[in-house]
Amino acid sequence: MDSQQKDPRQGGHDPFRFPKWANTIRLPVTLAAALAPLYILGLLYLLFSPGATSVGYQPEQPVPYSHQLHAGQLGIDCRYCHTGVETGAAATLPPTSVCMNCHATVRTQSEKLQLVRESFATGMPIPWVRVHDLPDFVYFDHSAHVRRGVGCESCHGRVDKMEVVRQAEGLNMAWCLECHRDPVPHLRPEDAVTVMGYVPDEPQFELGRRLRDARHITPKTDCSTCHR
Amino acid sequence: MPRIMKSAAVVLTLLALIPVLMLVKARVTDSGRPRLSLVYDMDDQAKVKTQRAGALFADGRAMRPPPTGTVARDELVGQDRRRDGRVDTLWVETFPAPVTAATLERGRERYGVYCAPCHGLAGNGDGIVAKRAEALMEGTWVPPSNLVDAAIRARPVGHLYNTIRFGIRKMPAYGSQIGVDDRWAIVAYVRALQAAQAGSPSDLPPADLAALGPPPAPAAATTTATTTGTTGTTQQ
Known part of the structure; x- marks a missing residue:
């Protein structure tokens, strides 16, 4: 060299x-x-990865509605507003009339509720921004999950602590399949589905296995289960 | 090695860290911006799905609101005591379907969801929403009724059913949130709440009354209750 x-x-x-x-x-x-x-x-x-693309999506909403106040402090059940969750595919956003159940007499002058009152008067819906949005080729059914004892919290996180709703989970296919392959960690008794921060009396894997066997829960993992 | 090479190596390493840090930041912080869709595929298709605005009509609705007076296919025309809770102007006095333990359980659950926020879990009008409204001193707020009051106990079940469906005074209508059978289940549960708090021994079937044993002597009620407590004859 x-x-x-x-x-x-x-x-x-x-x-x-x-x-x-x-x-x-x-x-x-x-x-x-x-x-x-x-x-x-x-x-x-x-x-x-969904951690970067989806989790943490927290858009500003047209009305500063606080789940932290309504579901957390006041403890109003999820189903009071999301009435479709046990019977249909969509949990359904409540019509403005449901807001007015209380706000016709409570906080009637609040500026934050201006849009709610306008919507109620005109019949045009409040333009809420969708947070949990699956691709259009996925056919998710809330009732199928809720009635088998999957808690709201499993997919939506601690909504009762959210001032503004935030996407807590990735909602990606691998994440769905994780539970479809083994639902045990997410099964709850019927009356605890909407409970936030639910702590079972027994180890979750024992409870989950018992509920799975009693209800014959065998989630499918073939394509057409969700893609139809 | 020329100095510039060393500097270049350091700068390149630092530059390589920038995308990593950006991604880490994206993962640990929340964002109000629309989520990242890297493989767009058919995530958003030009079709109308539930609870989404469509481009077909100016108001964004996918379908036209039915004209007033439209009757749905399975909707009953005319009178129906189960649906209306009344016949002509008379409230229905009995439940349209047998009330079972399952009915009461369903009613308890639905009551907890839709009624308890105002009327309270025991029906005494002390729900948490009512308490908060009072704390806020809302002038327009009317305290919810105590469902155990004699006036409400005296109402026919059809009247209670109708109240759930259409509301009464300041109480809003719950017909859109609670279905027909669930309304009746709630009425049954309200009757159970009333019986639990304002019932009398004479409401019991003879067999159950006999199981309770003789009522304690009124004068020595407290002492009797404590001494007979272990025998299981105290009244619930």
Whole structure:
């Protein structure tokens, strides 16, 4: 190597040969080249994973409705407003008339409720921003899950602590399948489905297995279960 | 090694950290911006789904609201004591279907969801929403009735049913939130709440009354209750 490094014309550095110090960076450069694909794959993984794309979506709503107050402090059951949840595919956002059940007499002058009163007067719905939005090729049915004892909390998180609703789970297919393959961690007694922060009296896996066997819960994992 | 190479290596390493930090930030913070859809596919299709505005009509509704007076296919025309809770102007006095333990259980559950916020779990008008409205000193607020009051105990079941369906005074209508059978189940449960708090021994069937044993002497009621407590004859 030493004999080849002399430049016959200038007696110095030959631009077509690696300088001697290049030897010292061989290891770092090799490592960098080897790790580059891993780095890029890692970035793509982080970028595509629901933790980055979906979880934490918390849009501002047209009316500053607080679940923390209504469901948390006042303890109003989820089903008071989301009446469709036990009987239909959609949990249903309540019509404005349900808001007015109370707000016809409570906080009647509140500025925050201006849009609610307008909606009630005109019959046009409040333009709520959808938080939990599955792709249109997924046919999710709330009643099928709620009536088998999957708690609201399993998918929606601690809504009773949310001032503004926030997407707590990824709602991606792998996440759905996790529970379809093993629903035991999410099964509750019938009267505890809407309870927030439910703590079973017995270990969850015992309760879940008992409920699963008693109700013959065998979630399907074939494509047409959700994609129809 | 030229110095610039060292600096370049440091700068490149730092630059490579930026996307990582951005992604970490995206994962740990909440955002009001629409979620990232990297593979868009057919996530949002040009079709109308439940509770979504459609582009077909100017008001965004997918279907036209039915004209006033429209009758649904399975809707009954004319009188129906189960649906109306009354016949002509007379309230129905008996339940349209047998009341079973399952009915009461269903009623208890529905009562907890729709009624208890105002009327309270025991029906005494002390629900948490009522308490809060009073604390806020809302001028327009009317305290909910105590469902165990004699006046409400005296009402026919049809009247209670009608109250759930259409509301009464300041109480709003719950017909859109509670179905026909659930309304009757709630009425049955309200009757149970009333019986639990304002009933008398004479309401009991003779067999149950006999099981309770003789009533304690009124004068020594407290002492009798404590001494007979272990024998299981105290009244519930």
